[in-house]
Amino acid sequence: MGKLESENAEAIGSFLSDTSAKVFVAGHRGLVGSAIHRKLVALGFTNVLVRTHAELDLTRQADVEAFFAAERPRYVIVAAAKVGGIHANSTYPADFIAVNLQIQTNIIDAALRCAGGAVRKLLFLGSSCIYPKLAPQPIPESALLSGPLEPTNEWYAVAKIAGIKMCQAYRIQHGLDAISAMPTNLYGPHDNFHPENSHVLPALIRRFHKAKVSCANEVVVWGTGSPLREFLHVDDLADAVVFLMDRYSGLEHVNVGSGKEVTIKELAEMVKEVVGFEGELVWDNTKPDGTPRKLMDSSMLAGMGWEAKIPLREGLADTYKWYVENVVDQ
Ligand SMILES: NC(=O)C1=CN([C@@H]2O[C@H](COP(=O)(O)OP(=O)(O)OC[C@H]3O[C@@H](n4cnc5c(N)ncnc54)[C@H](OP(=O)(O)O)[C@@H]3O)[C@@H](O)[C@H]2O)C=CC1
Numbered sequence: 001m002g003k004l005e006s007e008n009a010e011a012i013g014s015f016l017s018d019t020s021a022k023v024f025v026a027g028h029r030g031l032v033g034s035a036i037h038r039k040l041v042a043l044g045f046t047n048v049l050v051r052t053h054a055e056l057d058l059t060r061q062a063d064v065e066a067f068f069a070a071e072r073p074r075y076v077i078v079a080a081a082k083v084g085g086i087h088a089n090s091t092y093p094a095d096f097i098a099v100n101l102q103i104q105t106n107i108i109d110a111a112l113r114c115a116g117g118a119v120r121k122l123l124f125l126g127s128s129c130i131y132p133k134l135a136p137q138p139i140p141e142s143a144l145l146s147g148p149l150e151p152t153n154e155w156y157a158v159a160k161i162a163g164i165k166m167c168q169a170y171r172i173q174h175g176l177d178a179i180s181a182m183p184t185n186l187y188g189p190h191d192n193f194h195p196e197n198s199h200v201l202p203a204l205i206r207r208f209h210k211a212k213v214s215c216a217n218e219v220v221v222w223g224t225g226s227p228l229r230e231f232l233h234v235d236d237l238a239d240a241v242v243f244l245m246d247r248y249s250g251l252e253h254v255n256v257g258s259g260k261e262v263t264i265k266e267l268a269e270m271v272k273e274v275v276g277f278e279g280e281l282v283w284d285n286t287k288p289d290g291t292p293r294k295l296m297d298s299s300m301l302a303g304m305g306w307e308a309k310i311p312l313r314e315g316l317a318d319t320y321k322w323y324v325e326n327v328v329d330q
């Protein structure tokens with residue numbers, strides 16, 4: 001049995017059979033945290049621990065330590081972060097590096113220091129932007145730190161790389177069962193639909209919807225339309241997170257992707273069709289394209305027996321419906 005297999009053997013099956021255990025989902029009101037929360041409740045977890053940002057500011061070390069000392073969760077999932085699209089990442093580099101370093105450092109360290117080794121396992125979420133701008137495609141886990149980062153999100157990427165390394169260091173030095181998952185670009189209910197600071201998919205849903213209802217002739221889309229992106233529905237990601245909590249306890253971070261990529265032009269055409277907008281697309285070439293291609297190699301996760309299920313067209317229609325029912329008039 002290899003090192004990874006023997007590390008896994010101890011952990012397999014322990015999470016899903018522990019449904020009365022206290023599971024802290026940090027960031028439970030965000031895109032990812034809310035999907036993980038829904039998934040855990042659907043699986044019958046009866047003791048999911050949550051705090052809003054107002055109740056617990058995760059950048060405050062003393063507050064995070066006090067929270068862990070009082071609550072002593074058995075499992076921790078780190079889905080709280082400062083997150084945004086290409087514009088937000090380029091505009092607020094200090095926030096993206098500092099807030100993310102603070103949140104993840106406070107949580108991982110408090111999980112270790114929790115009295116009596118209460119925390120049995122922690123999962124940290126990174127992102128596909130940790131990889132070099134010109135990484136080999138599809139991008140294997142081994143591409144980490146093999147070349148320069150994409151400049152529009154290097155601050156965020158450096159924080160996320162530090163999170164992976166912190167999980168590895170705490171595993172090596174302290175035996176904390178901390179694992180890291182690297183999702184590709186995500187979308188779904190509870191996404192951020194901000195006109196400038198969001199990711200492309202929610203931004204386009206909002207822009208096409210507003211153009212449709214105002215009978216506008218055109219919609220502006222950023223960049224050239226040529227970059228390729230891989231999208232994963234957040235319910236698939238939540239399923240993968242639970243799978244990894246149950247089945248994986250290795251040092252290496254794990255890519256989580258759908259394996260399917262589209263150009264931004266193809267995505268924009270798909271959103272236009274789903275929303276039912278009938279005007280023209282206009283490309284704003286003054287806006288950055290970002291990294292040209294970002295397809296994850298998710299064969300490590302596939303080898304463990306997990307794969308994505310929700311096709312992009314179906315997930316997009318579901319997300320547009322959620323947007324119309326929950327966001328549109330706010
Ligand atoms: N969205 C995507 O496409 C991708 C996301 N990921 C990763 O998934 C994780 C979650 O991202 P996502 O769900 O999209 O992000 P969201 O912005 O949707 O959610 C983040 C959550 O964290 C909370 N939060 C932020 N700062 C603090 C703080 N100081 N104290 C307490 N809570 C805080 C937010 O609360 P509030 O809003 O009240 O501040 C929010 O609920 C991140 O680690 C991200 O890197 C990875 C790949 C792609």
Ligand SMILES: C[C@H]1O[C@H](OP(=O)(O)OP(=O)(O)OC[C@H]2O[C@@H](n3cnc4c(=O)[nH]c(N)nc43)[C@H](O)[C@@H]2O)[C@@H](O)[C@@H](O)C1=O
Binds near residue numbers: 084089156287288
């Ligand atoms: C998940 C990942 O997300 C970020 O990286 P990104 O993949 O470049 O994310 P994005 O969704 O913002 O853009 C994707 C593409 O789409 C184009 N694009 C067109 N029109 C709009 C538009 O209206 N908004 C946005 N945001 N992009 C647009 C845009 O120009 C780009 O070519 C990282 O910062 C980092 O946070 C990270 O980890």
